[in-house]
Amino acid sequence: MTTPKISVRDVTKVFPVGKEDFVALGGVSLDIADNEFVTVVGPSGCGKSTLLNILAGLEEPTGGTALVDGKPVSGPGPERGVIFQQYALFPWLTVRENVEFGMRTAKVPKQERRRRAEHFIRLVGLEQFADALPKTLSGGMKQRCAIARAYAVNPSILLMDEPFGALDALTRVKLQEQLLSTWSQDRRTVMFITHDVDEAVFLANRVVVMAARPGRIADVIDVDLPYPRDEELRLSPEFGDLRNRVWHSVYHQQVKEPAQ
């Protein structure tokens, strides 16, 4: 491995809550290689979103550094696409206008913008809804639109915060497969947060397990399963073993200190 695409060095994040300080991240270090697909699992409140927001440049670490391409993160950048836990579509814009938003801020000429938006809308299967407003879309369609919007800026890194968290099981599995097939055609570095252990193993090269109070990395589990992955794989014993390991690591974390 040469220089990692993403490098998190001893990052801490402290939120002042009233007079107390709340340690959301207590020293997290993590390297993600170029084109690697890393999933992050952990109990609610363990600082997953906080870590992602720091990498996205939306939040500053209290201590330590976050490096992208060897340079410290300062603010958001076009090389990092973010997909939020809440869909965060602009409700007054149509699907197409949402997808074009980032290209408009980047002053991509209109023709080119149209063409690329068209391409990504087709990629996520929303071509029939290109002129629809978000309020008329289902949750899964909204999330696909958000994915197209992030892809359209052509980021080399995708930061995804529980993108499929609010979807039903079937839609979720479909979107997972779609995401993997998109990713294998057009590799990017992905950090994908989830609280679903199956999802974490199915997607990842590597599963990072986080623990809470203070937020930290409890375990890193390599997933040596070949891509492309399909539904067969979910039933295989290798998959089962890995899932059990991750499951164990997530749900049998010894609590270091009880909450006060």
Add this chain to the structure above:
Amino acid sequence: MAVISAEATRPAKAPARPRKSRTLLVLNIVSIVAGLAIWWGLSLAGFQFPTPAEVLASAWTMIGNGTLVADTGASLGRVLAGFALGSVAAILVGFLMGWYTIARGLFEPWIQFFRTIPPLAMLPLVLVLMGIGESPKIFVIFLAAFLACVISTYQGVVNVDRTLLNAARVLGARDGTIFARVVVPASTPFILVGMRVGLGSAWGTLVAAELLAAQAGLGHRMQSAQLYYDLPTIFVGIITIGVLGLIMDRLLMLAGNKLTAWQESR
């Protein structure tokens, strides 16, 4: 942790509606007809009211000799001028307050203070300072519209969903773009609510201002009719004011619905 998709929990609302709105419409009409009948009954029973027919006749005369049109024109001109100026100022100041802490700190005490004073209470002062032309009336209406709308605009800017601001930032938007393409559309519903309240307030203030100090306008017409005990004219004035207020409110509401059709639910 399985989360049920939002669609599953949202109640279906479409089917029951047409029936209900028909019933409501019928009840509305029944109520209006009954009200007119009671009015007519009361005036025939020797109550001091003019009958609806007398009011209609009076309205006809006033239309014929041009006074109704002239009065309505004078009143509408004032209210529209004051309302337009007030709304524009309120939107500007509201945005400034929501976006810049400095502006908020400087404007807030004054707005909070003047909000507690009915705009009409400023009329004596304004009349002394600005004379008896059109400007004092327009100014008081301006004040009414401005104060009703400014806080609402400010609330709209402050309440813009942080996730949307973050989404815009990670898509490369800078402050100017975020303001124009996220903050402005996101706060439009709040601004429109403020403008509707502002219009109501402006209209109310106008009529009262004309009752006190004007040489033309619906309020002035009613004021002079009072001297001659001319009840039909007063009725024509009241009804015209009500109808115009209703029309303006509906127009604003329609425009608002067009502008905020993207909202999830209303």
